[in-house]
Amino acid sequence: MRATLPTTTLAILASSLLAAGAPVSYKPEACSVIASGSAECRQAPADFLRIPTGNHAFNNASTEILQDAFSALAVLQNEYYQIGRSTWPSAIDWTAAVTQTVVSGMLSTLTRSLDLVDPGATSSFQGAHENLVSSVYDQIIGYYYGQDIVAIKDEAFDDILWVVLGWIEAMNFARLHDSLHFPKAEHNPNATLPTDIHVALATLPWRGRFWIPSFQSRSQSFWLLGAEGWDTELCHGGMVWNPRLEPYKNAITNELYISASISMYRHFADDSTVDGDPVYLQAAIEGYKWLVNSNMTNDAGLFVDGFHIGGLADGNIECNVRDEMVYTYNQGVLLTGQRGLWEVTGSPSYLADGHDLIQAVINATGWDLEANQPIDAVGVPSELPRWRGLGRGGILEDECDASGTCSQDSQTFKGIYFHHLNEFCRPLDGNSFKEHKSFNVNSFDSVKAAHRSACQAYLGWIKHNALAALETRDARGRYGMWWGAGLVGNSIAVSPQGDGIDHDAANTTDYRNHGTPQDDIWGRVSRWLPGPQKGGLDKQVVARHLESTDTDMDMNMMESVTKSPAGRQMPRSTDPNDRGRGRTVETQVGGLALLRAYWDVSQSVST
Template structure:
């Protein structure tokens, strides 16, 4: 376990905002002899160390503590899709490490190339098993954001299959592509036609069972799922519209046939481009540049006139993968430039560029001491949903920073090849994020308990605290914010409560009028055992999944920097 002994004793935190410089000090290179203490990436900088930590974190998430062989019993449906996406992305990272070293051992890693090959196939078998046990009926009739996590999940699986088989000259997963594609198609079809210009000039409503709310995550997902479908969806002519053979009996609902969808349908690209243009011009960022949660529409209005100022970590990240793929499809460097700005805003908001220990310890919008936090972390009142948010951020940052292709396009005849100067600039900007990512990964690893499970408040060790609730360290939420994820009872109140025609979509009532949680302070299943330091929901598969997101990113970024 990485111990954070290099961090100096920091003063008690001062809640409230600080004016942080927007540019990095010239010496922010992760070297403890020349950097501020909170900018040190840690004693372990080599590829082998981070690769081993990544594998250990993944193994813990896939151990019997959380994984029963076909799914994660203690998780909820949409998070299961995210966890499965992380497993697939981990397989991609394992395969990339093999490819980078010519099929040989990763320098300094304990595991050999032969064992990595075995693990890659083992974890892919977990993905195949989860396909059969995914609770598709429940998530099919949930909110529009939930459906799109499933789309991204199975597109990621298809992308892994094609990349791995091209590298390894294997047929691993080829027989799965059609069924994976069909599931992605079924769930994308739920949102495909939901871009609505009658309210707020465009965008997708979060949940048709609630009053109209154009929120960031649903629309960011629509960008990423639409451009992902354009690039990686292989086409599907199966007209079966049901997510499961049991759907009709379970719901007493008959659905129309699913329309065929060809690979690389140009309308998907058009949708992604238009959705991002709408998002960019509709004031989703606060004064710091952080993405806020969304917009309500007042009665008798059609414009988005009530902004919810709440800030969550995952809202800052999902957009990044969509921007990267929009560049792949169009070659327009604007998408990359916008992505760099979003990343820089987040790093600024963690206090990474502070000039003193006291300044670094202040809440800066999305963390302190250079460590990403959600508002619920320190008081330990995160819902089950919120516990996975930070991992989602780092997963999408990782996707954004894949090297740009300079000779062979990612999708032959469809995606762009980057000029050498642009590819170099992208690599340089992404490499500059590496010390900050390692810093966050070190912080996450410092929260592990005796069984290796990562906690939720990564910054606890930096202020000499444990994972129990520390209300005095809770940052005041932004003025004008409503925290629907961690205070779900607000969904029973105005302006959330649904009273109008929009409670039904296309004549089909949406089952369930709120997000599903397993309780703010309760645990289920194998994850129910907690240690004395666990507050709120404690260490869960969601906190472990968040840890996997950042530790895998640290491994991937270190490998890129070493290449």
């Protein structure tokens, strides 16, 4: 039995989500900021961080970090973006969508922060601000046309949903930039050009807002395509990852569905020209309810990769075979969904879940939040600190980092994590609740203070990672994949056998680096491979072409050999970040997202 996917129309999708019984409606918690305002709620402060916070007061970023983040952006666009092709050609479809998301987010940071570079800026300097920001925004607009939407529509559901998040991020920037620097009485992105020049000067919004309907339309169409992965026949709900393999319900596809859905709802709710569509909210709440009840977290509080349905041919419909592989990005994307659900419902449980997840990740990197320092001794060149589950020495790490064996997919993961951590730790302003008749000011103030305090406590860890990543830059300003290389004195004498990780742990399949096995669990007809393979739809390759070994099929696993122009082999680099795929558009995005998160979170908790 296979999952039956719903049709793509919004009306049918809505009915399919609600048909199983009573609609999934949100009931405010006792201490929701839009609850009744009971005495218990007023007296119960939120508690997202149960440790002293006295060690976290001196980790704020200086404007030098903003400069470093901008430099990372400049290198990304100068080295990897091609104006003639309107894309980052060395990226693959989904990593290009992530790149666009991170660049759009950085534009929001720049439009909020450029005045801090020169507080006494003149009007001409303000014009230079606009020129800088708009130059990068024009490249985002170019990517709107350069994005291979035809190919992505035939890919897996997670690939499709990355597109949604990317264009929502672009819309968020356009609105923010317009509101900060081009305030008008009313904003209409569909406004026509007035015939009178004085009226035009007084009423037209920023030119970038005119692209919002196009970004909005693409987000809508790709959300509808992605939502076809929602299935209620297997495991009582949840998103299917890839319709061309055996059913697999993984963390990333479900997290993307939740975050994309609530982001779509919030976008339309904020748009004066379109009413917020409850189908998006319904999808986000239903998706979150399924995910948190799916048993997809391990004993360390981290999301494992997903669930297979063992015994499907015999009639089993339960998610009963859990893949224990842990990746960094599976801990990040949900943070945007949790933050969005808080904004809509006022329930602090979403924030509490998010902070629990962040703290689980920090602990799994070997960082002591209370002491604000690594758990293990670092700086011993001859040995790696202990692997703690998602890193070592307090530095976030995927299992492929230390050995230099990351695929193009995995090289994107840590940047995704910090992009969504940044979104989660934005300061709470309460604007979505203040007009509500039951808005509870005391409860909101308590939640706001606790959220700020917790995010401030994370700054030492974020700074530790940022400083480590800065050390991986080469002479051209390109970031490496393994931020923790300095922990071993930048030695390359690390292999999968010597990185301290059990790569053969039970029930783990590192398919993001090595591809899916060809078996009854994953599928015998097709196989998913990481990277830019063009063997068929969504990197699927027919079984008869898959008789090669993993090392044969993925050149990303091989160390590059540097040759002179004459073809003679040159000495290998001693830089551990030159191994494998080396420095790429994806590793540059990782450095940018991390530096941006350090700057933004620092600004958020210092105000």
